[in-house]
Amino acid sequence: MKKFLFLMLIVIPFWGIAQNTSLSGKVTDTRNNPLPGVTVMVKGTQNGTVTNNEGSFMLTNVPANGTIVFSFVGMKSQEIPVQGRTSLDVILAEESIGLDEVVAIGYGTVKKSDLTGAVSVVKSDDMKKSNAGTIGTQLQGLATGVNVRSTGRAGSDAFIEIRGVGTLSNRTPLWIIDGMISTPGAEFNPADVESIQILKDASTAAIYGSRAANGVIIVTTKSGKEGPMKVSLNVKESWEWSPRYPLMGAEDYKFYNDLAYEEGIKDGVWTSSKQDHWNNDTDWQDEVLQTALVQDYNLSLSGGSKEAKYLIGAGYHNNKGVVYGNSFDRFSFRINSEGKRGRLKFGENMFFTYTDTDPLQTNPYNDFLRMMPTIPVYDNNNLGGYGYGSEQNARTFGTNPIAREDLEYQNIIQHRFNGTFWAELELFKGLTYKLNAGVDYFWYERNWFRGVGNWTLNQEYRDSESQKQMVHTYNRLVENTLNFSRDFGKHHIDAFGGITYQTFISESLYGARLKFPKVGDDYLTVLDAGQANQTNSNNIAENALISYLGRANYSYDNKYLFSATLRRDGTSRLSTKNRWQNFPSVSGAWRISNESFFGVNWIDDLKIRGNWGILGIADIGNWAYLGTINQTIVTVFGASQALQSGATQVRIVNSDLRWETKETYNIGFDAAFLDQRLGVSMEYYNATSKDVLTGMPIALATGNEGGAPVANAASLKNTGIEGTFTWRDAVNDFKYSVTANFTTLKNEVLELGYGKDVYYTGTTKSMVGQPLSMFYMLKTDDLFRTQAEIDNYVTSNGTPITINGKRPKLGDVRYIDTDDNGQITQNDRQIVGNPWPGMQMSLLFNASWKNFDASMMWNGQFGNDVYNVAYWQGRYFADNSNYLEFEAGEEPYQVNPNSSFPRIIYNDTRNTQTSDRYLESGSYLRMKNFQIGYTFPAETLKKTGIEALRLYISGNNLITLTQYKGLDPDFINTDVWNRGTDSFAFPNTRSFMAGLDITF
């Protein structure tokens, strides 16, 4: 080592004396504005400087045969050989809008400019602005046509839908994590993500054929880069809170409760007296909701050489939960590495996580509306010591959420190991063989305990109970693929073929007992301590999938692009007869701007593309097609009243289930204008889902039990337009970009299961030719405000119309007697609303000024209706619960005869029937996120040894523009037959975050 240094000392000065000169010049942008702050370096040395405010630079010791590198964030770097010059003026162009990016398309990559199908790319930089702890939640608003809805609960991942309801069954897209087919879930640390590609149409997703009907999300995790070891540390601290209902306090509650009782007594529907209210004033939301501290720490070490690269990362995420009794902890650890020697490459990506979740036992957003403010949280008169009202003073059957969370304890611990191991061998130039093996193992453990005590008035007695459940899940994948890629003059060919085999096995073991003794104040909860009713269960789930796949891409002179794929899948989840299905696709594109005749100089790039393909899905129960006999049923006979076993088929099945397929075509273009400053992508999509596999409730008379049997229940068509507009520009130091995404959606039912033309649930109707699950309920027309209006409330032949068998009174709701029979009944239901938003959109702003950067993201949806169950409940006076505060002018008829709110009556439901009164516009526009950051200048950091340091603050969901009166217009209802019903869905939390990214 010493020798080497000595040698250097001798050689370098000579070199300098002999060859070096100085170099000066100016750097400007394409519009001749000087660019300050541009890094100017002699390539391969530490010799460099930065341009001054006029964009000028001066560099000494420049070798005459050297090369100078000009680089600046947001600009294309340039390398210019010195060739003996002493002055050099340089124009730096804005970095183009990602046209040279490489996009993962499943079993390969393609330049984004060569894409012939619809793919969205999401960068980790955009994702990490979110403080959400899960990958799904962080995706919200970052890609067109991708609808993400948070569950709001600590420890559960978001719900993702790509381009509307493609399918009704398992609507989550297929996730590929570094080549392993497995859903990331809440266990996955989103900080590990390098980029995400979302394959949205048939041509791109078809290579995943059978599983891709809901779209495919490819996650690529970070890997080491060539160079010395980098240490990167990210810290996020955020404060999260929940929105609240405007609930009444005790005083208002008592006033309106008494008013409703008085009305009931006056009307003769309540024959007893008013409640003898207690004098408490409990704010249940104060008791249950809390500002949660969410902490997220990530550390990674990465680096490598030409032959080997590595990244080791560790993360810790902790969410205390905005609701009492809900928390989530995650420890994660990752190792990614790869090596190369000659024709052989190999590598692995793996992570291990430990999560600890305390899930909720009750839905407090329902409880808030049920528990009256006059009920105390604790009450020593009650078994267990919690307040839940009393017959005479506070009569409700609401749940005390604190009691339930305290008496019922649940915790879920999960260990997960997920990894892919691959080896790639170049057989000859252009042909590569790849073996990819992936595993995803879960060890799940659930502990549940209930102590003696009640949370609801008059609840039945239950012994203390302990339950333990363990589930082991093994998901394995083996893929053998061949890849061929070669240029022949202006022709470029990519070909790919392979076989994959995936198995899934999950086994659950469960035990429970009753009657656990107490030691001091605490129960013994280990199962062995239980004194009665030992029970256990054991269950195995298993399935397998075999696929043959192939793809060919051809391009000529970068102008004509063509791609075709074919996949053949066989699944164990369908009968032998219906097991196999083919999934083809073709796509093509024409880059017009590369044609010699294309002379439009303000268009930098223009590509027209179109594609067609068929995708499928069969993610149904493992044996959903198989009728089974339940042989564990018991019944009691005999003098000794002994249990005897019985056996019967409980669940009816459709044994002839077929693959659900989705045929789509898309036509679109990608264009860049005005020196790449404006980018536009537009696309028309048309997707027809046939034989959609989902549970479809069947006639009660069949005697089916255990849930609606899976059926090929419907055929649907989704059509719409997707567009992305990006504008990117710089004015001196101020650089900014604006991106607008929008997706329109039109949904139409083509066919319904069992040959039906129409299908009803309690509140929705689906009809061929119409959107799915339209709201079907009573239609109303204001209130009766005069006696004349009541007198005129008659059928066409003059018969007086009755509601619940009674004539209405002043202040009652006027329901429309659709069938004109003189009675308001279920036959008067009409289609009164549409749960589907006509458009979803998002806006992204990014800006930077000197070392400051800022970003903001908005998203929204427009045109859908929501049935607001919380509003119905919060304005339900027929029984006892708390109420939503009336705003001035909307008090009930008794108080304010001019308002649109009807007479409130205890013990009478005439004014509370399921109707369009509870239907609201679900349109909203929300600022999902904003962030302001500061990056310390490199010079300042130089002495500290820190390479990069950035501080930032951000906020999530802080502004929502909507007329919706529920807690959150951005909610989930996973039941597609009741898609638009907001039944106390968990709201998205609001949060404020501060963070720190540091690299050594």
Next chain:
Amino acid sequence: MKNIKYTSILLLLILLGYSCNQDLLDIDNPNEATTESFWKTQDDAIAGVNACYSQLYKEGTWMRWLSFRYDLTSDEGWSSSPWNELANWVKFQYANYNFYEGNNVHMEHFYRGIFRCNQVLKYVPEIEFTTNTARKESALAEAKFLRALWYFQVVLLWEKGSLVLEPVEAGYTPVQATDVQIYAQIEKDLKEAAAALPESWDAANKGRATMGAAKALLAKVYMQQNKYDLAKTELQWLISKEGTIYGLVDNWVDNFTHLNENNIESVFEIQFNDANKGGTGNNASMATGFQRTQFYAPGGIGWGDGKARQWLVDEYKKEKRVDGKNDIRLYHSILYEQYLEDFPDGDPMYYYIDTRTAWGPRGWRGSCFIRKYNTSYFRQREDYFAPNNYRVIRYADVLLNYAECIIKTGGTPAEAVQYVNKVRERVKLSKLEDSPFKDAMNSPEAFMKRLQMERTLELCFEGWRWADLKRWGLLDTQAGIDELKSRDADFNNFVIGKHKRLPIPQIEIDNSVGGLTQNPGY
């Protein structure tokens, strides 16, 4: 180049090797037998029949909600539930025809029972019984009995419905059958059941349907259609077995506790026990307990959803026993404020509550709780696992029905009264002729009217009042409704021609695409 060839061939071989293993997709369900592998042996058949009985442990049956339909909807009871819709469904206020606990749960659970019976009736005839060939016939008869029991409930509640007689496919669309058609099927099933069922079972099999149960049920079915002569014949057989198979227990309350089950008075009873404390699913730890009392017990013990009407208390107190005391049936049927005055030997404790302090003006004042089938005699609190068997049909009911048949087939009060007297004298009341109600002997009409009262005093809250009111025509005339209104204000909402049957669940109507029509008036 040679290398390339060899490598390619090698690779192809590897890939082909994979492609051969398509049987990797043949994965058997390790958890359960399939419908194809089952229904082969005698044991399978008996297990299938057992599963039919197991459907009795579901909320839509007598275990929980059915009493709301029959006892609370009738003039015997009412609901003060804070659950509005639940209360509305026992006072003829049906707004949402899909209200699960009031309507759909019954149809769902009855037809699940029917599905189980249909499986037995379809598959068991093909099974060869090796050890006991007679058992095959009785097994089929048990399934027929239960299927008839379910269809009888369908007719009592909705008066029409789908008549499904074998397992159907998932895509089945309901087709309407009238009450006449359904009754015809019930009669057929019960006649066949009665012919093949044993008169009684050995100790280990007590609780299974017997010949007497089939006949008593068939009699009820006939009576409901005013076929009193046919009913009388069936009942005659049971009467003839008095002293051998049937009789009245001395201690009246033994009919409602778990202390003397399947006794001589039992004709058909649901076997409840508290061994399991699970849910009402279908597994080895499923609940097999009686849940009704949790719903009827006073607040603080139970949900307090169902209560007795005051007139019943008054009616019991119109007559003293021969020893001058009050009718013990009142004590065991209803918990009311003055019960300790009327029954000084009564227990002041009801579960863990001292009733002497519970009747304050802001307490239980004015309430009449349903006491029948309570479990306070052996425990402090209610739950969903009461062990008391529920007596669907008991011999006292048979006796009273027989008396009714005598009157309705032209018999005289003098002929009929002996059967009523057996029931009265068991609880130490005088013979009817010697009672304050001796005018009932004056005419068949007067006797019938008194018999209506005798039935409710003996059988209140045992699930038959609604059928009785229908049979007696009280729901068809204004006079009948007026009589009921005087006892139960809920009948103010009653519309003649409409409310004697429930609306059919809307979801079933909607999705039958015209196959099933809604009941009139709804």
